[in-house]
Amino acid sequence: MKRTLVAAVLALLLWGMPALAGPQTDTDLDGVVDNSDNCSDDANPDQDDTDGDDCGNLCDADYDNSGLVGFIDFSAFSNAYGSSSDLGKDHTEPVTGPVGFIDFSFFSGAYGSTPGPSGTTAGTTACP
Numbered sequence: 001m002k003r004t005l006v007a008a009v010l011a012l013l014l015w016g017m018p019a020l021a022g023p024q025t026d027t028d029l030d031g032v033v034d035n036s037d038n039c040s041d042d043a044n045p046d047q048d049d050t051d052g053d054d055c056g057n058l059c060d061a062d063y064d065n066s067g068l069v070g071f072i073d074f075s076a077f078s079n080a081y082g083s084s085s086d087l088g089k090d091h092t093e094p095v096t097g098p099v100g101f102i103d104f105s106f107f108s109g110a111y112g113s114t115p116g117p118s119g120t121t122a123g124t125t126a127c128p
C-alpha cells in the first residue's frame with residue numbers, strides 16, 4: 001500500500017514537472033520568462049520597446065516592421081544617429097540615448113536578419 005502511494009506520488013511529480021518547468025523557462029536569464037520576454041534570447045530586464053511592437057529595442061532594428069533588417073532600416077538608423085529624440089534606434093539596455101556607436105555596432109550585427117525573437121509575438125511577421 002505504502003509503495004503504491006509512493007509510486008503514485010512520484011509519477012505525479014514526474015508527470016507534472018515538464019508542464020511546470022516549460023512555461024517558466026528563462027533562456028537569457030534576465031528574470032523575464034520566455035513567453036513574456038520581448039527579446040527572449042537577449043538579456044533585457046527593462047523590456048524597453050520604444051515603438052511598442054512587442055519586440056524589445058535590444059533585438060529590434062526592423063524599424064519599418066517589414067520582418068527584415070534592410071536598407072530602409074539602415075537609412076532610418078543613419079538619420080537618427082547622434083539624436084536623443086529618436087530612441088527607437090537606441091539598442092542599449094536600458095535605453096538612454098543618444099543613438100551612437102554601440103547602437104551602430106548592434107545594427108551592423110542585425111543587418112540582413114530578422115528581428116527578435118520575442119516570446120510575446122511568436123509567429124508574427126514583425127517580430128518572429
Ligand SMILES: [Ca+2]
Binds near residue numbers: 027028033037
Ligand atoms: Ca528572459
Ligand SMILES: [Ca+2]
Binds near residue numbers: 028039
Ligand atoms: Ca530578454
Ligand SMILES: [Ca+2]
Binds near residue numbers: 050051053057060
Ligand atoms: Ca520594438
Ligand SMILES: [Ca+2]
Binds near residue numbers: 063068069070
Ligand atoms: Ca525592415
